[in-house]
Amino acid sequence: MTEIAMPAIDRESMDYDVVIVGGGPSGLSAAIRLKQIDPDLGVVVLEKGSEIGAHILSGAVLDPVGLDRLIPDWRERGAPVTTGVTEDSFLFLTETGQMRIPNWPMPRFMSNHGKYIVSMGNVCRWLAERAEELGVEIFPGMACSELVFEGDRVAGVVAGEFGREADGTPGPNYEPGMELRGKYVFLAEGVRGSLSKVAMAKYDLSAGHDPQKFGLGMKEIWEIDPAKHRLGTVVHTMGWPLGNNAGGGSFIYHAENNQIFIGFVVHLNYANPYLYP
CATH class of the missing domain: 3.30.9.90 (D-Amino Acid Oxidase; Chain A, domain 2)
Structure with missing residues (x-):
């Protein structure tokens, strides 16, 4: 198979302390906790859906133990956790x-x-509001297409890129997106996340563990x-x-x-x- 040489793409970049991929319960909880620990940290959450909760359609039974530790007064603050x-x-x-x-x-x-029946989409929307109150930047509609490496370190992600052809080359309506770089990158994509699979393969993270x-x-x-x-x-x-x-x-x-x-x-x-x- 002949490999296609991809041209170098010049992108704008933004720098943060922490870049979080995925605006689900894990990504939003991590963002909130980071800002609770250090309000001066620059934290961004990238969500591929058009809004927070757009890709979280499931109902669930929620154990509130995590909320109790993260936001102890969640009941008084109107969390959609009532049933x-x-x-x-x-x-x-x-x-x-x-x-x-x-x-x-x-x-x-x-x-x-002792648990609650909830809409996880509504819970995530509420968590996003709490995150933004703390200064977390949340960018919905920003799908992440690849990891950015510096040597052997994950240094960021490419977000907002679209218009590639089936073979990976840029098409006529190609938009390069931008690089969001961080001292730390959290992958909170959920099941079968594409960037997580790249990281798992590169660093052999599945070695010695049961298969998913x-x-x-x-x-x-x-x-x-x-x-x-x-x-x-x-x-x-x-x-x-x-x-x-x-x-x-x-x-x-x-x-x-x-x-x-x-x-x-x-x-x-x-x-x-x-x-x-």
């Missing part, structure tokens, strides 16, 4: 019925009492008949419609406004090639 878990059940399904599995033999992380585990997940938000809505109820299932050779299961979280967060996950190690999640 406490009132009922928690784990069901094994068959084609014709169900069997409830007692909670006591389940791992601790499967116990949801992936699944196919489908999640939706439904508004249901109020007569069938049970605010604060959490249900997880396993079994049907999956067979014995596939891992996974479903979840249903009853949130406010007669909404439920419903999803189904199938582990990628399923043995039946005809399984259609």
